[in-house]
Amino acid sequence: MARIPNKKRKMFVKPIVKKKQANVDHITGDKIPKSFVFARGKLPGSLRQLQMDLRKLMLPYTALKLKEKKRNSLKDFLNVAGPMGVSHFLILSKTETAPYLRVARTPQGPTLTFKIHEYSLAADVAQSQLRPRCPQDLFKNAPLIVLSGFGSGEQHLKLTTVMFQNIFPAIDINTVKLSSCQRIVLLNYNKDTKLIDFRHYSIKLQPVGVSRRLRKFVQNRQVPDLRNLQDVSDFVTKAGYGSESEGDDEAATVTLANDLGRVNKASTKSAVKLQEIGPRMVLQLVKIEEGLCSGDVIFSEYGTASEQRQETNQNNEEDAGDDEDSD
């Protein structure tokens, strides 16, 4: 008697559980967005590097080693995206005027097209820094996203915020572990220039109220140099160098809910420090299409849809190339 219902239950439950593990967060039960980053058309070397950087940024829910061939069409990616649960495409392309980044939701769209005015690679950013920082598990968790300056109420900006909020898995405040918040992606909209600054930082927490020497001692686990000191107590009591930049970032201090590493204990004050990882981009929202790289133009930087159509008929230079890319 008892066996039969047991069997039935197993038969029904197992596949569902498997599916859930693949696409759904195990605590909050939300669907995890996944992404593909790829290129349409041939890219020069630096842009290919940017593509790689973007893939790293989208980790861990992205295909880091996605191989694309010349003859792969958008449909091929779409066909793969369905069973893999990929929800977003980031498509890089290049015309003679500038490189472009398209962000699209997969099956149906919409597609946001950004013109990349300037960009710097992660390697460039690391090169510009004195001590580039890259802890081991930096890319093991999805980044946080901060959108600022988008709240002016315009429709296309709202759509952009929704799009970028959904590109990374949502955070549940009640269950999130602070140790999983390692990176942050910042999108800052400038109203005057209509440009979006795209930055990628790593988050570092430091205990506040401890002298630099002690902090280093705890972090490095190395035997300190005590040659010049009379007594061990001197090491603790002696004031460090005066320039400790703790006074100016009062706003950047946090009390932690739980322990974070060895140094940052729960219910102590910690300072939040950000260091750029890269890539860095300056984007301009050029147009929004309803479908996946197709369909009606909802928003266009260069006039309304009908106007633009006339324009393109007159001088189909850039957009023709762009459309070809998408097909």
Added chain:
Amino acid sequence: MAEETQMRESVKPFRKRKSGHKKGSNFKKKQKQFLGNKEKVKKIDPRLKKLLRKKARDYNSDDDNEDETAHASEDDNADSMDDDVSSDDGKEKKNLGIEIEGSENEDNDEIPPGITKFSEGCRAFRIAFKSISKKAISDDSLGPVLSGHKTLVAEKLAEEVAERRVKGEAKKEKHLVGEKGHVKPANYLDAHEKFLISVATKGVVKLFNAVNKAQNAQKGLNPSRSKDAKVIKKRRKERFFSELSKTPVVDTSTKVHASSGEGPSWAPLRDNYMLTNSKLKDWDKMPDKVVHDDIGRMSEDSSSDDD
């Protein structure tokens, strides 16, 4: 003189043998034919003749070098030997001649009648050769080029250089187009970067504080443990419902205010009656409530009117 002639003779058979060797078995056949009738030989295939001539030239060009060195040493030694050398050269020429005309009179041991002519011509050749060898070679970038088309060669080289330059420029241009928009960041943080970092920091701080606030409430409970998870769920539900019970009051009041200005005051007469209401589940109980509410409000209104 005697030595020289001997040398010549000693050299001669060797050369002949070699030349004969080159021609292979065909050569002997030719000999036989040659003995038979001379006319046939003259009808030799012009192509073959050409080839033979070429071979002979190649062959002798090697020997020329040897002779040149010998010639130079002799020149240094004495001028009186000039005649001898000339004869030597003549021999050389003769050899060449034999090679060329080999098909005609190969086997003749006697000196052919044209030899004197050769020796005379050879003198001219010698003079010409001497004048060439005495010429100082200018150290051009081209190196020693004997041909008279020196300018042509120079032109060709210049063309190549120009071509390469054009190609390099095209490549550079392509690279520039590819690098368009690529900017190397500065070593320092400028004001804009600092502003961006501060914005991002604010975001992080906000999140961390929110997390702190939320997780302090459920301290000591582990969300991954099922028992604790249940408690957390219960608490969250309670909080959610408490939030719900708060908000509807505000919502309805705003709604009423918004709608009262436009449509009729009685709910069923409004255009959006039942459409905006989210609780369509209990639609059969609703009207009473609404009516009650309306009545209540009516009474309030009336009371206020009365006042």
